[in-house]
Amino acid sequence: MLHILLTILKVIGILVLVILALLVLLILIVLFVPVRYRFHVRKESGPLEADGLVSWLLKMLRVTVRYRQKRALAQIWVLWLRIKSIRIPDHGDQSDAKPAPKSSPGSNTSTAGSAKTVPDPIPEPVSKPASETEPDHGPDKAPENREDAESVSSLRKILEVLPQKALNVLEKICNLLLRLIDLPFDLYDMADNTIDRVEKKIRAIRYKVEPFLSIEADHMIRKMIGYLLYLIRGWKPRKVEGYLEFGTGQPDLTGKLAGLICLLLPDGADQFELRPDFYEKRLLTDIVISGRIRFYRLAVVGFRILIDREFWALLRLIRHKPPKGKKRKRKSDSDNQTRRKNHG
Secondary structure (H helix, E strand, C coil), rough: CCCHHHHHHHHHHHHHHHHHHHHHHHHHHHHHCCCCEEEEEEEEECCCEEEEEEEEEECCCCEEEEEECCCCEEEEEEHHHHHHHHECCCCCCCCCCCCCCCCCCCCHHHCCCCCCCCCCCCCCCCCCCCCCCCCCCCCCCCHHHHHHHHHHHHHHHHHCCCCHHHHHHHHHHHHHHHHHHHHHHHHHHHHHHHHHHHHHHHHHHHHHHHHCCCCHHHHHHHHHHHHHHHHHHHHCCCCCEEEEEECCCCHHHHHHHHHHHHHHCCCCCCEEEEEEECCCCEEEEEEEEEEEEEEEEHHHHHHHCCCCCCHHHHHHHHCCCHHHHHHHHHHHHHHHHHHHHHHH
């Protein structure tokens, strides 16, 4: 029985060691097997054209990019299988939908068949009987009495409505005067509220920006610049071939760009030719750039940041937490006070 248990434990231990070995091997492959890149850019007589290839692990995983006529096509490959294709810009599938034919004015008559439209009959005027006709008023006195009565009724209506309109006008004038009286106080309240809001925003911005103005932040910024240069030195192109002929139309700007390009060129740029044109504005090139990226440099930078005390101090300042030393001092002071009380 004991022999069987030892055998099972041995098998389990071997499996755990194999899994750990595979994990370590995978981590080493990711860190030390480089990602290789190669870009070919040309622009001579026609428009700009470019081809790119990014591969990893003996081209088992690769990404190809092709740029033609202001359109780019990117493809992701695993071994010989194409996983995905990306087109930029992606217009999508446009359906060839034809517009519906417009109906002609005579289409309704054609669908209706041979039926003819008959106009509606015109109604004849109906004559009223003599009994329903308006009676004659006789003399001209009745119409005059009616006009007088209508004028009196309209005058009464005007006299009834006039006081109400006057009251409405007075009410509006009073409301306007009250608003004019309250206007300075409203403006003062508005200005006071805006000043309070601006002060709160300034305090919030200062509260967030204050940690980045400390000594720890200054030191970390310098260290981060050094880490960035360390990454650039390891990831910059190893070989540059071809030529670049360019001009901006401004001699001073062309000279500055030429100097910057010369500073960025790697050591393996013996077959590269730079041709600045200080008089005309042009761009002609046929250049091949290749290099490799190893991720162990990124791991080194991350490890250095994790063991840096100034980084953790800056992180505590960003979170607005007191440093650890002050807490210890406070604890020691409280312990001393309790001891004194106990001795007393």
